[in-house]
Structure formats: C-alpha cells, structure tokens
Amino acid sequence: MEILETIKQQIEQNPVILYMKGSPDAPQCGFSQRTSQAVMACGKRFAFVDILTNPDIRANLPAYANWPTFPQLWVKGELVGGCDIVTEMHAKGELQPLIDSAVAE
C-alpha cells in the first residue's frame, strides 16, 4: 500500500510528471523519447520518474492509472495519455497551453 501512497503523492505534488523508460536526456524507449521531447519542447520544468529503475512503480502504476503501458504523462493530477496522445496534442498545439496552465498555477 505504501507504493500507492508514493504514486499518489508524486502525481498530486508535481503539476507535470512523466513516467518513462530512462530519463529525458537518456531515454531507453522510442515512445518515451518522443513523449519527453514533446514535453521538453514546452519549455517548462517537469518531474519525471524512470520506471526501469523504480520497479515497484512500474508494477503498480498501471492498475492505479487504469493504463497498462508507459510512458504516462500526468498534468494537474490527471492522466493526459501516452506517446500517441501526447505527440498528437503537441502537433495540434494543445500541449503547450495545458502545461503552461499547470505550471503557472
């Protein structure tokens, strides 16, 4: 149960948090790379968790999120989506205003 508390705190305390494989500087998966690039392009600080080095989070976040795969981008406590959704939002210009509003608050 402790791990669920940790996940909940991470999601609540970070306005923008990305759960990914590797780090934004050294992503370990093409889907994670593409997603972190889209978030970085928005130019705001964001938190990330490398699920490859946090196996408890990797094992428990999918059930908590009702989302079986990684990466997962969370903004203001809500799941925005994985690579396909985040990339599409970025292409449509929808990601920037979402992240701006989260970080400005």
Next chain:
Amino acid sequence: MSMQSQIMGKISEALSPEHLEVINESHGHSVAPGSETHFKVVVVSGEFTGVGAVARHRRLYQILSEELRNGVHALALHTYTPAEWQLTGQAPPSPPCLGGSKA
C-alpha cells in the same frame, strides 16, 4: 492464429470499425525474430464519436487486456472517428526502438 489476427478479430467484434489496420512492428525492437510484442493499431469507428482520447485508448486496452497480459508489450494506438479520419487519412509512424523495452 497469429496475434495480429487475434487483435484484428477482437477489435472488429467490439468496435465495428470502418477501417482497421493492425501492423506487427516487433521486428523494429529488441526482441527475437518472429516476435509478436509490438503492434501499431489504426482504428476508425463511429463508437469514438464524442469520446475523449484517454477513454478511447482505455477502451482498446480493455478489449485487448488478454493480449496485453500474454505477450503484447507495446501498442501504438491511433483512433479516429469517421469524420476525423476523412481529415487525416493516415496515422503517423511509430518511433524507433532504443533498446530498453525488454521484459
């Protein structure tokens, strides 16, 4: 039956898609030859009308929950309503593997 046909069958049954592509992209990833682990799915269905992106993906994850428990590791999902598909006409390419997707 291949995983590809199994995925096609499940989605066809659940969403009556107007257009459906299921592409095995496993060869581009760090898995053994002939693997059935990474798939790209393009679905055009009226069932998505008025449904947000996260809910569309959750619906597909639910339809394919058995496959995700049994070997399918990555699903690139591209979901469109018939009207959205008319505007777009094709789904974007999947990213390359970077080697960390084992297990």
